[in-house]
Amino acid sequence: MSLLVLLLRRSAGAVALAVLCGLLSGASSAGLISRINAILASGGGLVDRGVVLGFAGIGVLMLGARIGSQLLLNRLQTRTTYELRAQLSKRILATPLRRLEELGTYRLLATLVDDIGSLTQSLLCIPVILLNACIVLGCLAYLAMLSRVVFAALLVFAALGVTSYWIPTLSMMRTQRKARETNDRLFRDFRSLTGGLKELMLHRERREAFLTRELLPTVAELRGLQTQVLMRHTLLTSWGMSLFFFFIGLMLFVLPGITPVSSQALVGYTLAALYLQQPLDSIMTLLPTVGQGAVALRHIEQLELGEAGTQGLPSAAGPHEAPASVSRLELCGVTHTYLRDGEGTRFTLGPIDLAIHPGEILFVVGGNGSGKTTLAKLITGLYAPESGEVRLDGKPIGEGERERYRQLFATVFSDFHLFEALLGLASADLADRARGYLERLQLAHKVEIDASGALSTTQLSTGQRKRLALLTAYLENRPVYLFDEWAADQDPAFKEVFYRQLLPDLKAAGKAVVVISHDDRYFDAADRLVRLESGALVTDRSAPATSRAAS
Template sequence: MRARKPALLLAEGTHGVNLLILLLRRSRGTVALAVCFGLLTGAASAGLIARINAVLSSGGTLVDRATVLGFAALGALMLGSRIGAQLLLTRLQTSTTFALRDQLSQRILATPLRQLEELGNHRLMATLIDDIQAVTQGLLCIPPLLIHSGIIVGCMTYLAVMSRMVFAALFIFATLGVASYLLPMRHIMGLLRHSRQTNDRFFRDLRSLTQGLKELKLHGGRRKAFLKQELFPTAEMLKQLQVRVSTLHTLTTSWSMSLFFFFIGLLLFVLPGVAPVSASTLVGYTLAVLYLQQPLEASMTLLPMLGAGTVALRHIDTLALDPAGTASEPLLSGAEEAPAPPSRIDLVGVTHAYRREGEDTPFTLGPIDLTLRPGELLFVVGGNGSGKTTLAKLITGLYAPESGEIRVDGRPVTEGDRERYRQLFATVFSDFHLFDSLLGLAVGEKTDKARAYLERLQLQRKVRIEENGKLSTTDLSAGQRKRLALLTAYLEDRPVYLFDEWAADQDPQFKEVFYRELLPDLKAAGKAVVIISHDSRYFDVADRLVRLESGAIVSEESAAGSQQLSPRVVPA
């Protein structure tokens, strides 16, 4: 069944997009209808105030059947339109939040791996957790804000009709109040942006805390330095920023709201001595201003949350993730089966440069000329930092070559078909991730095959595979987890297999099984197999052995003989 492509909520280049625009992109009609309901709520509220004012000014003599029915009708209209606006916008907000989360997940998957690695896991996790939460809370503010806006517009219209002179005075006070609120809000928005940047550092420190537990527990000095120099200062800065935002907003809101009481004092004690004002006008304005306090105060309380949501939305945009719309087809409805096995894959003059941590100059891999053939075991060896894993990511299409090209049966792999090219590979990288489920790989007849592989990998007493492909546990030793990852690779049944230091965590007995039994079996099945390894005692298994040094292939040995290559010289 074809998955429905979500509406593109964050288009490419939409810097400064705000939450209301996000809702409009989702459904303009729903927002327009909700605004109409909000205006109806405001009109009904103004009508109720007018009725109350009329009754109070008459001393209760206007209380007849028509007045009561009119009051009840206005009350029902206000209630119905308020509920209608709230329901419409709440449902739209909920669907927009989940669509945004889904689309963000797709955009992450569509973005080149190198770009994601440069952003860092801590920034991605902060976005997926905090930014989405802030956007959700910001979207939740929009329904009441629109309803409050309708009430404010309705009441202000009523007051303008009642007395233009008094309304002019109210308008001056309202303008002063809005200005005294918006000016500090600019500073608050700056603090929110600073807080969001600090939050990235806080997530980085939390990642160091969770991933460095063993090191921190074993060394009291490092633990103390980490807490005092890294985690606690960042947390303290985040706390101070949040306190400043809260304090500044409280002072600003309190001052702005106090202006309305100043206006009521001016209205009751000063204005009658300056110009003739009827008692009904005084009562009407007093009632309306007091009634307006609740929606105004609520709006001011919600605006910082709306601002935080806008900051989070802009932060998502600054990640420069690839638009989901350009890649949702292969992500959602790409072929589950691998393309036909190729007769050869060639890397021709392929290079890739990147900056390694702690180094000023970029590291360049290549130019690389290499061929993969079915039924062949290719070992890639070399020292740490020689570029083996980078080469593996180039071979598998996770990195795009900066120059040169990859060819499948002589046909160059373009950006448009790189996704399909990646389906040729089953891999177990050194930093692999083990899912809690086999994700559709153990369905029907494959379930029995999966259990057979489980037994061959000597995991049948540790792990069970349920009917839905869920694994009973992944809480295993490092070596056993790698065997479980190998099971997944087996079930994928791709034309090309790549193992990055797979045997590093295996005991001697299972290393022997891997090199002497499992790899030859894959070769006999016609698979092209690339093995990154330091296990020199098993190099005799290789059909070809490629040695890397400083990003260059310096030698290539095969069963038929060896070829010594001149090291590549990288221009300064």
């Protein structure tokens, strides 16, 4: 039912028109059965020309209505599928980063690939089910007019048949939900497989343990659940089809002994039962697919993603434009608490009081797990503080201003993603400016950029890929730059370039620069250095001038 509601929300008018065509098709089908029954009851022989023309007219009407209904619903389905994919992508972008991290990449991938696929297939089934349901309703209306006694018997038999079919179907849907949960684990294992190829290939025991304890048991469990679903579906479909013949047998051999029934009614009901076999078989065959779609839709809803809107796809105009410069950026008593992955303990960063100024290089240092990257995400607005305020030029940043605030930053995080093109940076001289930066980053011999901003390759070493990410940050030309362990994968010569040339150039351009680093050899490159220990800011001092001179 929720899938039908989804279709109705998209276009109630189109659904109503399609259902109207379907009802017309069902009425035409009932009319054809009525004409056939009347001809058989009359003993056949020569048929009046008007009867033939009437039969042909009803057949053409049935064909046209069926095609019209199918085309309308198919068009609605494809449009709904497109809108669903687009909306889900926007909702992911509108969801707080912390929530997405809690869900895990593998769940999001399973949703984008598996759930959207299931929804698409189920939406494909709905037009067929609605059309066949209209045919069934039309035939039932004819049967009700043909004989009330036999129709009453049909209703009793149908109620028993639907009950015997639906109760096992509910159990099958529970199995489908369990299979969907198992599929999440399978995507997690696939991610481990693809991300840990080198580690698995280099350690036989690890590889065997991963296969026997992680991947293969999940695959086997999913196979077992899917086998159960298919087996129950086969049994239910076979049982549903056999009900037709049980009803015909009861009608022909049992019902006449209970109450008088005309031969015309018996022939009409037999014809209708045989005719209804195909549409009902189609409905029963497609119901499990619709059930999978319902499970997928429920799973998407349980993700609690954000609502698509200006956050998901913000406009580039007016109030969404970030200021070209910043006078002062402050964190005032900011805290953030989260559950450490795999540890089951809660970690609290803060309270943090920190000011960031343009034309200044700020280093954030500290041990692993001290909260440096979390602090970076709070600074850039990717995390919302649980208490305290982030202030821009003295004004607090509320939830409504967070999207605009994030446009202040050009970043390269340690887990950065490199796109295949310089997206969102279109300008007349983009390629020329990019080539100039490529020369400076010592990548001109490796990468070419065409006029549209497409990169010739991203298949580079990690250090070179980070330089390409730095190229993107340069071209963004934002007021604040943040680098999270950017130099960790660079060779010693380019580390020197980064700390002694690139950072001072950004400072000279009036940019505020925040650098998370473990390179204590270059701490003197900072104007100010803050140290984190277990989530607490323990020092905030200027880099000693003697250290700069010594370097």
